[in-house]
Every structure is written in structure tokens, then in C-alpha cells.
Amino acid sequence: MTRWIGAKVPRKEDGRMLRGRGRFVDDMRPPGTLHAAFVRSPHASATITSIDLEEAAKTAVGAFTSADLGDPFLLAVLERDEFTPTRMPLLAGDRVRHVAEPVAVVVADDPYAAEDAAELVVVDWDPRAAVTDLRSAADGPAVHSGLTDNCVVDLVMFDDERLDEILATAPVVVEAEFDSGRVAALPMEGRACLAEWDDRDEQVVVHVSTQVPHQVRSGIAQALGLPERTIRVIAPDVGGGFGLKCVVGREEVVVAALALRLRRPVKWIEDRQENLTAAFHGHEQHYAVKAAFAADGRILGLAADIRCDIGAYSAYPFTCAVEPLMAATELPGAYKVPAYRARGRGVATNKPPTAPYRGVSRPQIVLVMERLMEKAAAVLRMDALDVRRRNLIDKFPYAGVNAISYDEGSYRESLDLAEKKTSDWPAECDRLRSRGLLAGIGFSCFSERTAYGTPTMSQRRMRMTPGYDTAHVRMDPTGEVVVTTGTCGHGQGHETTFAQIVADQLGIDPGQVRLRQGDTDLTSYGWGTFGSRSIVIGGGAAGKAAGVVASQLRRIAAFLLEVSETDVELSEGAARVRGVPGAEVSVAEMARLVHFQAHQLPDDCRYALEARQSADPPGTFSNATHAALVSIDPGTGGVRVERYVVVEDCGVVINPLVVDGQVRGGVAQGIAAALYEQLVYDADGQPATASLMDYLAPTAAEIPPIQIFHLETPSQHSETGAKGMGEGGTIGAPAAVLNAINDALGSDFDHIPVLPHQVLASSGGNR
């Protein structure tokens, strides 16, 4: 009966976007709106000796310091002894910890005037030495008083005591260090918010470009000491998030506080410079790894010491432990690792805090594992794909050494198919070489745990534990349906894919299903959209709720048609009696009866056609193999990705258009992390990448066409059989590209991004 799931249904979202009628935060401008501009620190570390607002206050409508607002702060907590919570002040009061940290805010009738006024704020600074380098951070001054070694979280997750013995006796031990650069999520719409007081509801209504409206509400409530009821957070159209918008920004809370205080609408639209220098970053990590291999290529043991540069504060609500925890827990990935030890540390530096940017440590751990496979193969003189085959998980469910039970997947099959689909690549490399270029091929295999529910998330011991989500399905008197969900799309096409899931349950057209999301007053408390959770958890809940409504419809039809409920099926807008052509009643007719003439129905059929259901799975495991073919210009060191293949398995594909789009966008971000993007800081903590002139996001000229092949292993843990897949592209690409570069150059790069001058230095020795 499944009809819409799996179909290339064109997106409902497109019409308004293509007409320029999307509604993003900055498109809203209620009368009397004030515009906020933040005064930001020019120093990475400094004591504030005074802030003088007098001149600014003359031209602005208002100017405020932290003290004026009551010194509010955001606090993210992990309930572990190994974690030190750090208060993130909304505005720094006595001390700044990174360049561009906000210390004051002014509001004016116009954004130009607000910026003018912000320039009139005079701050006296007493600069201090900054900690900027992850590797030497332990020896620097404390970023927060009370921190030893600048370590905010230090977790020994696994510690197999057999490991020393294994490393001492194994035929092959590979020892290496890996690094990945600090990057920006860089949604095309920066952060944005508009808050206004609503007298009627006695609420401050905050429109925020966010992935997590309920957490923004909780953050505002906790920081300002308000009941949650007094705050309504609405995410209108959101121009990309990629994890940057799944944490709460201090500016968003400040704007809400100002709207409350001034009883006027207040707006803040982040500019690109702020986005690059003051917003949350991601992925700056260092790994020191030892891996033992048997003579036949099997991995025998793995030990990793992982450090993540978390910047100056823990982001709310996830804390800075997201990256070290993910890395230390999931490093083994798609491979059978019998003995494992991992330590994951989050290290504070005088740089902006990090957020769970798309992929969260998995681009790095996949890079580590895939480089290890290559290195072991080189030592053993084996084919690197065969080494992978020896180690890939091939029996399910698989109980990992990392206490993870792996859901059914197609790890071997995806590698086999990727190899087949790239069989003409060696010839392509020869062609490129005959043109004077260098060329190489790289692979990466990974499993991507997605849709983490509370059973999994609770192991992290966050004070606020995400995981569940709730959906409500309600049919109106014309037989059309409104679905609400706590997940919150920002480009993933939820309005379309949720409608497909619900339409299949109810036997109606997806055009008759409307999704409401991103409004804390309309939806049950939910965790928003991140961690590739929405279609599995939010869509699963919606499917369950629609299933309840479907059974109500079947019961009504059974009464009307005088048959047993089990003989009724819903399809094409009607309830039909199986095997009896013409015996049917339309869904619209039943909806009309329920609402307008309930007295005509028996008791158990009245007041029906709505349901609320939750979903909270332990998690699903997508998997994929990526393959990249690169060419390198030996004259410039420029690397080009010529061909790219993805074989991916995200279980049941709800909408192939959407899935392919997610994969392609993710691969583009992964290629970017491998070759172009890096936020650069000097030793004093000054950013050198404050504009898109310096921070190189790839264009259509750099991203090749990406060929995608699907395998479908449905997940038992998901209502629809779908697995989360929003991050896979980003996860697989850096390793595949890096392996291809090393193949082309005969080099041994273990870091990203690999920049042209490094390629030149390496290929110089190679020519």
C-alpha cells in the first residue's frame, strides 16, 4: 500500500522560495522595530576595566552592559565529575575570552544608526595573554579560573587492559597523529532574531533562525529567570543551519531581554563578519592514535588520545563535550575493533565556542580510521580495499567494543558496489597523467549513527537530554490534515517528506497534508533538527500518530459500510472494502460526519480524527562508501575533485530528490573541509578569516557532479524503516579526498585542509 514513500514528490517548499516569498527573520519588520548592534571585543583575552555608554546613549535609543541586564548567562551542564561547567555571559562583564565576544549592546531605529552608536561605546581593556593553540593550551594561562590544564572535559571512555600487550606484540603497529582545522558551518543566512512583546498573550515572541526552537525558549527562560510560558519561540523559514543553529546564541537571548524591557520589537541580524568571528565554530581536533594489525590485515586493537578545541565556552544546551564524546565513543565506526581505549578531552582556548557542526567529529574519526586502513595496507603490502573488507562489520546486530549495538547495514556491499562503479577510474587517472597532471583515487567507508534517541543520549549525561519527539496529526472537516512536529527543518524539505509519510498512512494525497513546525506554542516540546534525527524520530512520530487516525477512519468506515474493520483499507482518498469494488466511503465524507454530524456515529467513532504520538528510538545506522578521484596541478598545487561516487544506505528512502540533495550538499561541505575551508587565528587569537574573501567556501566550479547509488537496508528501530542521513556527505568526503591526494602524491598527509602550498612542497619532492 505504500505509495508516496519512495516517490520523487516535488517539494512543497519550493513555490514560495522561488517566488521570493519565503519568510526569513529579516523579512519581518513590525512597526517600531529597534535594531540591535553589539559592541565586540578586539582582544582574545582581556580584562574589562570600564565601559562608557554615555556618547552612544546620546544617539541610540538604548545602550546596555551586562550589569544593566542583571549579568545574565547561559549554562550548559554535563552531569559528570570529569566536566567543568563554564558560564557563558550574554554580555561579558569583567573579562573577555575571545575576539568578537559581545560586551555591550545598543539599539536604534535603524541598523545603520545602531552601528554608528555602537562605535561610540568606549571600552577600556587590559589585554592578557591568550591561549590559542590546542596542543599547547595546557601550558597557557587559564581561560576560566579554576581550570587545570584548560581541560573542560576529560573522559576516558574505554580502557581495555589487554591493549598494551596487544600493541607490544602485534605484527604491525601503526602510530600516527591527525589534525583537522577549525571551520565555520556558514549557512547562507546567518543567525538572526526578532523579539516582540505581545500584550495579549503576555509573552515575548521571539522569531529566531534556529534548528531548536524549544531549546531557545528554555535557554531564554533559564538565562532570564522566566517561566517558559512567557516566551514563544518561532523559527520561520531558516536559511540553513548545519549545526550552528542547534545551540542557543547569547545574542538571541539579549534581543529577547531587550524586547521584554523596552516593550518594543528588537531585531538583530548577524552580518557575515560576525558569523565568521563571533558565531560557533566546529571540528578543530587533534588525534594521537596507535593501532595494532595482524599480518592478514585484521585490526587487533586501537588506542586514541583525542583533543578537541572547544573554544572559550560550552555551548547551550549540548555542552562542549559533544565532540570529544562522539569521537571517543564512535571512533571504531564501521570496523570490527576487538580491543579499544579512548580518551577524549575538550580543551578551552581563547577562540569562539564550538557547536555540533554537521557530522560532529565523524568527519575526523572516519578520516582517522580510513588513514589507518591505508597505512596498514602500505606496511603489509596489501590492497587497501581488502584491508577494509577484512575489518568491516558484516554480521548484524553487531555488539561493538564501544558498547554500541549496530543496527543492520550494508557495509561490505556498499564498498563492493563503489569499487565496481569506479572501475574505469584508473584509466581516467592515466588520461589525467598524460596531460601532465597528478592523479589519485581515494575511498572511505563509514557507518553513521543517526537519530539518537534518549536511550543513547542519556549515556552522555547532559542535564538536558535530547532524543524524543512528538507529533500531532489532526484531520479537519474537509479531510485535510495538519501535522505538528517538534523537529524543525531548515532546508531539508520536511513539509514534503512528512506529508509523504502521513499520506501513506491515511491513503490521501500529500497535497492534503500540511506540516506546522518551529513554533513552541503550536508543537509539543521537541528537540528540533540536528544529528540526522528528523525523518526517523519526527517523521516516525508523525507516522505513528497518522496510523492512529487511520485506525479511527477504518473504524468509522466499518460502521458506515457495515463490514469488519479489518476488511477496510485506505487508499486514494477513500476507505474501501477489500475485494468488494464500489463499497467505499470517502475520507472527506467521514471527516465531515465526525465534525458536523457526530450524532450519526457510534460513541467510539465520535470526536476522533486526531492523535498525538512520540518516538524515541535508540538510533539508526546509515552507512556509505565514498570514492573520490582527484587531479593535482603540479605547478600550482591546486587539487581538483574530478569524479565523486557515493554508495549510501539510509534504509527506506522517503524522497529520493531530498536524499540526493542532502548527500550532494554534504559532500560539498566535506570537500570544502578537505581542501579549502579553515578559520585561521594568529598566536594572539586574532582571526585572519573575517570575510568570505579569506574564508574560502567552494563554488560550483570546485564541486564536481556527485554520482549517488542507493542500497536499502531498513532499520528495525524506525517507524518507516528510514535511517537518518543528513550528515553522511560531510562525514565521508574529507577522508576520501585526503586518501586520493595521498594516492596521487605518494604522500602521507594526515590533516585537513590540505592546502596548495603543502601539496607543492610534497609534489616537489615527488617530481
Place this chain on the structure above:
Amino acid sequence: MTDMQLISLTVNGDEHTLAVESRRTLVDVLRHDLGYTGTHVGCEHGICGACTVLLDGQPVRACLIFGVQADGCEVRTVEGLADGDELSDLQQAFSRCHALQCGFCTPGFLMLAEAYLAEKDGRPADEAEVREVVAANLCRCTGYQGIVEAVCSVAADRAKASG
């Protein structure tokens, strides 16, 4: 700063006369003074192309132009592409090829592609050229493939139609 100038401009066929500060960018005039919020701002420094509009038929970055420079000009924005309810061929192709996800970059790409296709005047396009053209703008969601495909398919259709 009250250095105001009176300017007149036509947007999608409608005439507007208004007073603007000389330092006010065209994109702010369009979005906030005139309410054409379809045009977006992604960087305000000329790199991302989200603010691309047609100024007397030429694609320009509206964040790099002052409103006063558009005095007497004809501006086309994304709101002017559809014919009533009917989406243009290019808009339809964007949806068909999944050339948009969050949709934030989309108006800029549409206006850029519109100018390119007008300049081609029905001559067939090749993919490499289209890639080079759309490389003027940034999209963070799609990996560009859908955008390239959409523009190529419209170029092919228009070439066929013009025989």
C-alpha cells in the same frame, strides 16, 4: 547621518520615489524601504551573490551598490519572475532539479541565471560554461548540481524553442 537624497526607480515595472541616505545600499532600499524581501543578504561584501538583482538588465550585487546609484534605473527582482501564478521556466526547472534546499541563495541564483539565459538568447549552453557562470554565487546546501542542471535544461529548452 542625515544626508538624504530623493531617488526614483522602477522595480518589476512599478515606479517608486523615495528619500534615502546616500550610504544606504540598494539591497536595503529594496528589502526594507520598498518591501521586496525576496532578495537576500548573505555577506554584504560582494562574495555570496545572494543579493543579485538585475539593474537595467545586468546582474549586480545589490549590496555593493548604493540606492542612489539606482536612481532612474529599472530593477528586476525575484518577485518579478513569475507570471502571476505561473512560475517561469527557470523557476520550474529549479524545483524539478532540486536546485534549492533552504532557498536562501535561490533568488540570487535565479536572477543570475536569468541574465545569463537572456544573454544567450536561445543559443545552446554547455555545462562547463553554466558552471562557470553560477560559480559567481554561493550555495551552502545543494552542492550546486541541481542548480547547474536546472540552468542547462532551460538553456536547452529555450534553444529548442528558438529553433
